[in-house]
Amino acid sequence: MTSPVLALRAAIRGACAPDAALASLMDPAIHDETPRGNPPVYATFGTTELRDASSSTERGHEQDIALDVWAKRGSAASALAAADRLCALLDDAALAPAGHRLVSLAVTKLEAALDEESAATRVTLHLRAVTEVLP
Template identity: 55%
Template structure:
């Protein structure tokens, strides 16, 4: 069985890849990765930290997940990074995603925050998500 973390990531990737507007904002294809590919130029997004805690009940085994997606954009690209983050918010907040081996109870975007990296001057916008999943 797929872990709840990997099942949720897979469902997020599927939903994001199916959204033409998001792909257009990212240069024509979905650029959401676990790690940035060597030589990748922004704009792209990365899965960041994740925490999965037991959320089981008497009848169902489940998890509460807290995870992040970080959007990176070139210097001066704050508007682009925010547009990508807002599109991800529109796609994912309260989405009815299908997970491998798990059932999504709910998915909420809980925070969007942005800042400029001091060293690279790249803009980064972070989405924080909260999901509750149960074993199917």
């Protein structure tokens, strides 16, 4: 079985990378950590929580995923615009994570804050996904 976390991350990346509107706002790749060269606006996967959501007939998982959009100091509007595009791409998206069926994907919350350590703007999208393992 493919990890539900890795499978969903790959599907999210696949949905975002080719989007021209997103590419006009930020580096369209979603990174696991800060990318080299530190582009002006980029996104990283943040905290992910995975819980069992199996039923009596299906094996499944529920994931809470954070996507952090980072923008250099003074670029809060850029980070919010990129986050808004990510919301449009991912909320209720029909993704196909390998080895799993996506039952639902929803943006549940958006937070914007100034990172005290770097003075960068961080906008966090909180996603909730439910998947079932394919036979």
